[in-house]
Amino acid sequence: xxxxxxxxxxxxxxxxxxxxxxxxxxxxxxxxxxxxxxxxxxxxxxxxxxxxxxxxxxxxxxxxxxxxxxxxxxxxxxxxxxxxxxxxxxxxxxxxxxxxxxxxxxxxxxxxxxxxxxxxxxxxxxxxxxxxxxxxxxxxxxxxxxxxxxxxxxxxxxxxxxxxxxxxxxxxxxxxxxxxxxxxxxxxxxxxxxxxxxxxxxxxxxxxxxxxxxxxxxxxxxxxxxxxxxxxxxxxxxxxxxxxxxxxxxxxxxxxxxxxxxxxxxxxxxxxxxxxxxxxxxxxxxxxxxxxxxxxxxxxxxxxxxxxxxxxxxxxxxxxxxxxxxxxxxxxxxxxxxxxxxxxxxxxxxxxxxxxxxxxxxxxxxxxxxxxxxxxxxxxxxxxxxxxxxxxxxxxxxxxxxxxxxxxxxxxxxxxxxxxxxxxxxxxxxxxxxxxxxxxxxxxxxxxxxxxxxxxxxxxxxxxxxxxxxxx
Amino acid sequence: xxxxxxxxxxxxxxxxxxxxxxxxxxxxxxxxxxxxxxxxxxxxxxxxxxxxxxxxxxxxxxxxxxxxxxxxxxxxxxxxxxxxxxxxxxxxxxxxxxxxxxxxxxxxxxxxxxxxxxxxxxxxxxxxxxxxxxxxxxxxxxxxxxxxxxxxxxxxxxxxxxxxxxxxx
Numbered sequence: 001x002x003x004x005x006x007x008x009x010x011x012x013x014x015x016x017x018x019x020x021x022x023x024x025x026x027x028x029x030x031x032x033x034x035x036x037x038x039x040x041x042x043x044x045x046x047x048x049x050x051x052x053x054x055x056x057x058x059x060x061x062x063x064x065x066x067x068x069x070x071x072x073x074x075x076x077x078x079x080x081x082x083x084x085x086x087x088x089x090x091x092x093x094x095x096x097x098x099x100x101x102x103x104x105x106x107x108x109x110x111x112x113x114x115x116x117x118x119x120x121x122x123x124x125x126x127x128x129x130x131x132x133x134x135x136x137x138x139x140x141x142x143x144x145x146x147x148x149x150x151x152x153x154x155x156x157x158x159x160x161x162x163x164x165x166x167x168x169x170x171x172x173x174x175x176x177x178x179x180x181x182x183x184x185x186x187x188x189x190x191x192x193x194x195x196x197x198x199x200x201x202x203x204x205x206x207x208x209x210x211x212x213x214x215x216x217x218x219x220x221x222x223x224x225x226x227x228x229x230x231x232x233x234x235x236x237x238x239x240x241x242x243x244x245x246x247x248x249x250x251x252x253x254x255x256x257x258x259x260x261x262x263x264x265x266x267x268x269x270x271x272x273x274x275x276x277x278x279x280x281x282x283x284x285x286x287x288x289x290x291x292x293x294x295x296x297x298x299x300x301x302x303x304x305x306x307x308x309x310x311x312x313x314x315x316x317x318x319x320x321x322x323x324x325x326x327x328x329x330x331x332x333x334x335x336x337x338x339x340x341x342x343x344x345x346x347x348x349x350x351x352x353x354x355x356x357x358x359x360x361x362x363x364x365x366x367x368x369x370x371x372x373x374x375x376x377x378x379x380x381x382x383x384x385x386x387x388x389x390x391x392x393x394x395x396x397x398x399x400x401x402x403x404x405x406x407x408x409x410x411x412x413x414x415x416x417x418x419x420x421x422x423x424x425x426x427x428x429x430x431x432x433x434x435x436x437x438x439x440x441x442x443x444x445x446x447x448x449x450x451x452x453x454x455x456x457x458x459x460x461x462x463x464x465x466x467x468x469x470x471x472x
Numbered sequence: 473x474x475x476x477x478x479x480x481x482x483x484x485x486x487x488x489x490x491x492x493x494x495x496x497x498x499x500x501x502x503x504x505x506x507x508x509x510x511x512x513x514x515x516x517x518x519x520x521x522x523x524x525x526x527x528x529x530x531x532x533x534x535x536x537x538x539x540x541x542x543x544x545x546x547x548x549x550x551x552x553x554x555x556x557x558x559x560x561x562x563x564x565x566x567x568x569x570x571x572x573x574x575x576x577x578x579x580x581x582x583x584x585x586x587x588x589x590x591x592x593x594x595x596x597x598x599x600x601x602x603x604x605x606x607x608x609x610x611x612x613x614x615x616x617x618x619x620x621x622x623x624x625x626x627x628x629x630x631x632x633x634x635x636x637x638x639x640x641x
Contacts, residue, residue: 041608042608045485107531130568130588131588135588145536148531162513162527
């Protein structure tokens with residue numbers, strides 16, 4: 001009778017992920033998949049609220065990328081209100097978004113990914129963490145904290161708050177950028193650029209030195225989807241493009257028309273839906289998003305240093321770069337672009353303008369907001385009555401777009417690296433690392449203390465637990 | 473005398489998950505400092521400075537803030553399965569474990585990061601209140617609401633003990 005291994009973090013009341021590894025009668029991994037027990041109650045919760053409240057409400061979906069929700073929501077609210085923000089407001093919103101990209105991408109690489117890379121997948125978990133990283137490379141660790149804080153400071157200095165901002169509003173933003181805050185952002189930029197480039201050097205060095213692992217670790221073909229502007233990487237505003245697994249153009253569409261192009265498949269074992277491109281159907285239409293997807297879509301990046309890195313990226317493969325571990329390199333290239341773009345925005349003559357809000361509204365009854373969040377393409381879609389009261393909400397969250405890819409990665413890595421008869425922490429860490437490539441954000445809605453530890457249970461086909469593996 | 477950093481964290485839109493913000497509000501009321509927003513970073517003229525830093529979740533850069541304080545209290549909710557008292561109070565030490573995919577840190581992990589980066593740590597406590605309702609909404613469950621004042625009593629006791637000149641550490 002087959003067995004089942006479950007990696008169960010159980011880290012939240014809601015919103016956690018588990019990995020189940022099914023074992024066949026011969027003791028080999030038969031199939032592995034990731035469940036997300038995240039009930040999307042936020043959509044229902046929002047019904048009955050005023051549309052202009054949504055940019056305040058929705059950042060509370062997530063504690064790590066509230067800015068992405070805040071801005072996608074503000075864009076949707078603009079369209080509900082039938083209003084186009086003035087150019088200075090668009091620049092300011094994009095600057096906020098770059099701060100978010102810097103803090104999120106830096107946090108992921110230095111805090112979550114680099115311990116695996118620099119200390120090893122099989123290192124003792126007591127040292128395979130950021131403290132272990134500090135002991136191994138204290139200078140790099142200090143840079144990581146400074147980078148993360150820089151991104152957070154951009155957000156705070158623009159929006160006035162570290163969390164739960166009220167800044168982006170229908171028609172623009174509620175406060176301009178002060179000259180001294182602009183100067184502070186610019187004054188730190190050179191130092192931060194060096195830190196990101198140090199991170200890129202670490203990532204490239206590790207990837208080059210570990211090609212056997214890279215090529216055998218969740219390396220698979222897929223379509224790629226994300227915003228793109230005339231071939232250039234785009235993170236804030238633009239049409240959505242998809243290319244196929246050979247890098248050939250498939251489709252480009254206005255992000256507001258996503259319902260004509262994207263469907264979501266439902267599986268009874270996960271609350272997280274599986275988006276795919278309608279015209280290709282399921283499963284041919286599945287795709288990858290976020291840094292690896294966005295760079296595989298891009299012919300160029302419109303900031304010079306990041307574009308030089310993109311050229312090196314493109315030289316890695318004759319077509320899309322497929323190994324999932326390259327997400328880490330792609331993430332840092334985007335980090336560099338976000339910093340360069342933040343400088344461009346701060347140097348724009350309009351960035352200090354006081355013309356930051358259009359206040360002539362006419363309720364349209366519907367609005368879509370789309371943005372490239374750190375973890376991929378994020379859609380907010382609101383329907384309202386004539387008074388602007390929300391009647392329906394649809395969200396396609398960034399992580400959800402990579403749901404299929406994460407499952408594919410978990411399955412491949414489990415089959416390659418997990419020996420159920422001789423289970424080790426390092427094997428399980430590889431499965432987790434496959435998920436970490438995508439930097440998913442699954443579990444941000446609540447985080448009460450006292451969670452259960454990570455549990456791996458071995459079960460037979462009838463559900464009887466044969467063994468458990470637990471760690472803090 | 474000592475400087476205090478109180479960190480209420482959680483999601484105020486998920487009922488009891490946001491109990492820490494209710495505790496911070498009540499503490500400031502009892503200190504006569506009710507004109508504040510606990511989701512902002514505000515320093516008050518209590519002892520050598522009472523700073524309240526409301527957060528959604530804990531992240532690495534918080535280590536720098538810890539390094540600049542004498543005494544830190546993380547305020548949160550805990551789930552019934554934690555096996556803790558309804559109002560849980562404990563002094564903690566640094567301990568960091570690898571995260572799987574989550575981006576939040578435990579208080580112990582932030583403290584470990586503080587020690588590793590800045591070679592010092594403040595005395596640090598966790599104050600946690602039992603939560604029973606983590607559904608969407610801004611109101612606390614009656615059970616969590618009843619625990620707010622007892623939790624504030626613990627904070628007041630800590631402040632009183634360390635704001636008397638003769639008790640200065």
